[in-house]
Amino acid sequence: MRILTLCIALAGSIGLVSQALAVEGGPDSSQLEKGAYLTAVGNCVSCHTRENGKAMAGGLDFETPYGTIYSTNITPDAETGIGDWSLEEFTVAMRQGERPDGSHLYPVFPYTAFTKVSDEDVAAIYAHLQTLDPVSYTPPENDLGFPYNQRWGLKVWKSAFFDEGRFEADPAQSAEWNRGAYLVEGLGHCSMCHSPRNAAGGIDDELVMTGGVYMERVEGKLSAWSAPNLTSADNGLGKWSHEDIADYLKLGFSQRSGVFGPMNNVVVNSTSHMSVEDVSAMTTYLQSLPANSQPAGKPASDDVLRAGSVQYDIHCGTCHLPTGEGSPETGPPVLWSPVVLDVDPSTLINITLYGAQLPETAPSAEWKSRGWKRMESYANKLSDEQAAALLSYIRSAWGHEAGAVTPEQVAEQR
Known part of the structure; x- marks a missing residue:
């Protein structure tokens, strides 16, 4: 929510940054390098391409x-992009979700998170x-x-679901934790993806980072995907070590x-x-999130679980082992996997039906x-x-307590 005094303070800080950019004809190489790095941290290219x-x-x-919202052109083209935008205008878009003409941006653009970014970092991204x-x-x-096509209505939405303001370090935490929280x-x-939303599209503050659902393409068709719990709950990252998260x-x-x-993106x-x-630093912060989760659904009946156990032995046990622990030579563990235990099983169903959609570009030499290895399709x-029986089984075996998967859920993803 915009408060006059905050706006005055923001305008002053932006003015100082603008003056710094103007020195010696523009940003130096270190600022441009930093801006390129921060643009990658924000993953701008994935959403704006x-x-x-x-x-x-x-x-x-x-x-x-x-409905459908299309991402904007953020190249420096003067007519169709942001080439005519000043640093001040770019900063207001990043932090307050407003275009230079004063119209509101849809929160598909994550200004609700970018509002936390510092003056220095916003200026570096702009320069890059x-x-x-x-x-x-x-x-x-x-x-x-x-x-929903009336942008003025977003002013009401912001008053309910958006708090404008910069990240404030917690003095009780380490420098690494604060850096991770900032990122x-x-x-x-x-x-933005890993939290549930209410009917108005606002994030549920009591269930932040406990998992969310969004639409993405698989095998050329639009499908629901679930983003798993990132808190330290057992159905989240509670069983993952620091190295597990950082390596991933x-x-x-x-x-x-x-x-x-x-x-992948x-x-x-x-x-x-x-x-x-x-x-x-990000890993340290994620591991500090208190265990929290959305209510799990009811387990499947004993008959369904017995049928699922048979299907697991036929199709899964060789790679993921009868214990669900997997092995480096065969396949990753399904034991205490956040994807397996997600309250919404959409991603679990997708990988079962369509196999693992691996990245076309290797994220690392390792x-x-x-x-x-790539998991095959079982569609x-x-x-x-x-x-449904198979997935219900692995969601209840080995101490798991996730809800049943129904044939209707599989059919919808199929």
């Missing part, structure tokens, strides 16, 4: 419950973006029905899991480019030489009932 389109020129479609090749491209108009909660905007983010795989599906375009120190081997 459509399939087969020019980098940062926008046009990527986001399917929401309210202004050095990109300008691309003349106007993304399609958003396809939203009434009243995860700010530029990393992890909560930096290398694209760890002893626990390998990257696939929508996380996050790791390939963002976290794999981050320093070891910053990835470690991933290419030592990463997990033609399992009926909806068989797949």
Whole structure:
């Protein structure tokens, strides 16, 4: 919520940064290098680049419950991009979700997280973006029905679900923890996907980082994907070590899991480019999140679980082992996997039906030489009932307490 005194203070700080940029004809190489790094941390290229389109020129479609929203052109093209934007205007967009003409940005653009970013970092990102090749491209108009196509209504939404303000370090925590919190909660905007939302599209504050659902393509069709719990709950990262999390983010795989599906873009375009120190800081912060989770559904009946056990022995036990622990030579563990135990099983169903959607670009040399092998598709081997029974079984075996998967859920993902 914008308060007059905050606006005055912000205007003053932006003015100082503008003056700094003007010294000696513009930003120096160190600021540009920092801006390029921070742009990768924010994963800007993944959201602002459509399939087969020019980098940062926008046009990527986001399917929401309210309609389709297209990302904007953030190249320095003067007509269709942000080439005519001042640093002040860019900062207001990043932190307050407003375009230079005063209209509100849809919160698909994560200004609710970017509002935490410092003056220095916003200025560096702006400086870097202004050095990109300008691309003349106007993304399609958003396809939203009434009243969601009325941008003025976002002022009401912001008053309920948006708190404007910079990140404040916690003096009781270490420098590493604070750096990790700044990255995860700010530029990393992890909560945007990994948190449930209410009917109005606002994040549920009591369940932040306990998992969310969004739409992404798989095998060419739009499908629901679930982003798992990132808190220290047992159905989240509670069983993962610091090395497990850090390796996954930096290398694209760890002893626990390998990257696939929508996380490909996050790791390939963002976290794999981050320093070891910053990835470690993010990991430290994530491991400090108190255990929290959404209510688990009811388990399947004994008959379904027995049928699922048979399907597991036939199709899964060889690679993931009868214990679910997996092995480096065969396949990753399904034991205490956040994907397996996610309250919403959409991602688990997707990987079962379609196999692992691995990145086309290797996130690291280690991933290419030592990463997990690709899981095959079982869409033609399992009926909806068989797949539901199998997945219900692994969600209840070995001490797991996740809810049943229904044939209807499998059919919807299929």
